[in-house]
Amino acid sequence: MNRFCADLCSGFSGTGKSWKVIPFGGERIGDPLKKRYVQFIVFISVVLVVVLLSGFSFTSMWKDPPIVRGPGVSEVKMLSDWLPSLSGTKGDTEVYIIRGSEPGGNFLLLGGNHPNEPGGTLAAVLMIENVSSLAGTVYIIPRANHSAFTHNDPMEGAPQFFSIELPDGSRRTFRFGSRRTNPVSQWPDPTIYNHPTGSTLGGSEISNLNRAFPGREDGIITERVAAAIMNIVKQEKIDLVCDLHESSPEYPVNNAIVFHQEAAELAIMTQMMLEMEGVDIRLEESPPSLRGLTHREIGDNSDAYVVLLEVANPSQGRLRGKTTEELVTTGVDKYYLQASKDGKLFAPYDETGYPLELRVARHVTTVRVLLDSWNMMFPDRMIMLSDVPAYNAILSDGLGAFLKPVS
Amino acid sequence: MKKLLLTFFVVLCFAFVSFAAEILLEEPVIVTSAGQSPGALQFTVVAKMVSLDYKFDKLYKAEDVDMSQFKTFVIVVGASGKGLGAAGIDIEVEINRVLALAREAKDNGLKIVICNLEGASRRGESSDKIVTTLAPLASVYFVKSDANEDGFFTNLSEEAGVPMATFEMTVGLKDVLAQYFGK
Ligand SMILES: [Zn+2]
Numbered sequence: 101m102n103r104f105c106a107d108l109c110s111g112f113s114g115t116g117k118s119w120k121v122i123p124f125g126g127e128r129i130g131d132p133l134k135k136r137y138v139q140f141i142v143f144i145s146v147v148l149v150v151v152l153l154s155g156f157s158f159t160s161m162w163k164d165p166p167i168v169r170g171p172g173v174s175e176v177k178m179l180s181d182w183l184p185s186l187s188g189t190k191g192d193t194e195v196y197i198i199r200g201s202e203p204g205g206n207f208l209l210l211g212g213n214h215p216n217e218p219g220g221t222l223a224a225v226l227m228i229e230n231v232s233s234l235a236g237t238v239y240i241i242p243r244a245n246h247s248a249f250t251h252n253d254p255m256e257g258a259p260q261f262f263s264i265e266l267p268d269g270s271r272r273t274f275r276f277g278s279r280r281t282n283p284v285s286q287w288p289d290p291t292i293y294n295h296p297t298g299s300t301l302g303g304s305e306i307s308n309l310n311r312a313f314p315g316r317e318d319g320i321i322t323e324r325v326a327a328a329i330m331n332i333v334k335q336e337k338i339d340l341v342c343d344l345h346e347s348s349p350e351y352p353v354n355n356a357i358v359f360h361q362e363a364a365e366l367a368i369m370t371q372m373m374l375e376m377e378g379v380d381i382r383l384e385e386s387p388p389s390l391r392g393l394t395h396r397e398i399g400d401n402s403d404a405y406v407v408l409l410e411v412a413n414p415s416q417g418r419l420r421g422k423t424t425e426e427l428v429t430t431g432v433d434k435y436y437l438q439a440s441k442d443g444k445l446f447a448p449y450d451e452t453g454y455p456l457e458l459r460v461a462r463h464v465t466t467v468r469v470l471l472d473s474w475n476m477m478f479p480d481r482m483i484m485l486s487d488v489p490a491y492n493a494i495l496s497d498g499l500g501a502f503l504k505p506v507s
Numbered sequence: 508m509k510k511l512l513l514t515f516f517v518v519l520c521f522a523f524v525s526f527a528a529e530i531l532l533e534e535p536v537i538v539t540s541a542g543q544s545p546g547a548l549q550f551t552v553v554a555k556m557v558s559l560d561y562k563f564d565k566l567y568k569a570e571d572v573d574m575s576q577f578k579t580f581v582i583v584v585g586a587s588g589k590g591l592g593a594a595g596i597d598i599e600v601e602i603n604r605v606l607a608l609a610r611e612a613k614d615n616g617l618k619i620v621i622c623n624l625e626g627a628s629r630r631g632e633s634s635d636k637i638v639t640t641l642a643p644l645a646s647v648y649f650v651k652s653d654a655n656e657d658g659f660f661t662n663l664s665e666e667a668g669v670p671m672a673t674f675e676m677t678v679g680l681k682d683v684l685a686q687y688f689g690k
Binding site for chain 2: 352359364367372376382384385398446
């Protein structure tokens with residue numbers, strides 16, 4: 101205990117040998133006590149300032165950066181339209197609906213299941229702001245775990261925001277959120293998470309949306325979000341679900357399509373067609389024992405075909421150095437470069453880093469090719485989109501070229 | 508839609524393939540995975556494109572299969588390493604399962620194809636161990652080129668004096684199958 105604290109505490113406790121217990125506000129206030137008063141007030145003031153500043157910083161992430169309705173968006177609903185108990189909570193979030201001019205299949209695209217994986221969120225935003233549907237209906241949830249966008253992970257030193265420059269010189273700001281639901285929405289975590297499927301998971305996974313499926317309608321917020329998404333899948337008769345993620349470059353499941361066994365052929369067709377376009381992607385089958393993930397639970401609990409996409413994100417990995425906004429957008433990091441030279445990574449990595457536009461281009465292109473494969477396999481339930489940003493155009497013109505200015 | 512299909516098949520036709528069909532393989536074919544990666548499923552998708560007569564189960568056991576009904580045994584190698592697929596797979600058990608199948612196949616006069624369809628992404632300690640264990644029984648190798656950048660498969664095929672066909676892209680396997688099975 102330092103002297104300052106000892107002084108303060110002794111004022112209350114009076115346990116120190118050479119101190120007398122003198123109540124605050126007593127008449128016989130001598131000089132040493134006056135000094136302690138001043139120290140106490142200064143200390144409390146400093147604490148208050150720190151608490152206030154942290155509070156402002158913490159709540160600065162509570163406001164949603166705007167997403168612009170693209171020309172194809174016919175309607176914006178809220179997740180609570182499929183589960184009213186989510187209304188007014190941090191778990192409620194927009195569902196953008198793009199209806200086709202012709203009937204067809206129904207496609208659900210999830211971004212921001214993990215808000216510290218911005219490539220997935222940005223790919224969903226790019227789709228909302230650019231594409232139209234010629235056949236079939238597309239539901240896009242760009243901030244699937246909305247609550248997890250409202251804070252970021254403590255002790256990770258990650259930025260709260262990052263921005264992208266548009267051709268007109270303006271900037272669009274996005275949040276770098278957390279893998280987990282904000283503790284303001286649900287707290288504390290249990291020691292063991294008793295999953296709706298009957299299996300048990302580590303307690304902290306209770307705030308990870310991608311372990312909460314198929315969810316519980318009367319559960320905690322994360323489970324309710326999962327249940328609401330399940331309700332969309334069932335009530336809207338979703339045929340195909342694609343969940344967009346990013347992963348650490350040192351993680352083996354990287355630049356990959358993870359597929360539910362029912363979607364195996366679809367995923368394989370997609371991989372082969374992507375390969376012909378020069379985009380290498382690996383395939384991973386969803387293991388039946390891994391519970392709570394979109395590709396497992398939505399696949400098992402509905403008629404939908406489900407895939408999850410991963411792309412390497414150095415700003416999320418454990419080997420990274422200083423976690424800046426620049427690292428989020430460029431992916432340039434000297435420690436990852438060294439790890440790559442040592443053969444420790446599962447994604448190609450060099451001095452050019454792993455920029456956000458490359459990560460988003462991979463996701464958007466994989467979604468386009470996934471739909472091409474879908475249309476080849478299920479011509480009676482076509483999902484045909486127009487104006488999907490092209491891979492090379494995203495790389496050469498940048499993400500800003502496909503984001504609309506916010507007035 | 509028609510345009511899309513056409514493009515797909517035109518590109519298929521031009522997929523770069525380099526090999527010489529030094530042996531001919533016969534149908535019916537039995538296919539299994541060694542390592543449980545999705546490579547075996549990829550094989551079946553391509554096999555359908557050339558209407559190959561095959562039976563597939565990623566977990567066939569020697570005691571459940573009548574090898575005498577088949578002429579060719581395809582083993583698609585790919586271990587999932589530390590990824591998602593690692594959940595619940597004991598690589599020693601997996602090797603013993605496939606080895607028992609391969610011995611049964613050899614005893615019944617089947618030709619054995621060792622196949623890497625997923626390229627460099629399935630070249631790791633476990634996958635390599637599976638391949639080297641099965642190598643003495645191989646009749647031919649079908650290998651995606653980027654899995655052979657260090658000459659691993661070339662060495663095995665030369666040592667054993669068995670042919671190897673390589674292809675640049677997964678769909679290139681279609682031409683390999685067409686050649687070797689006379690499709
Ligand atoms: Zn994720």
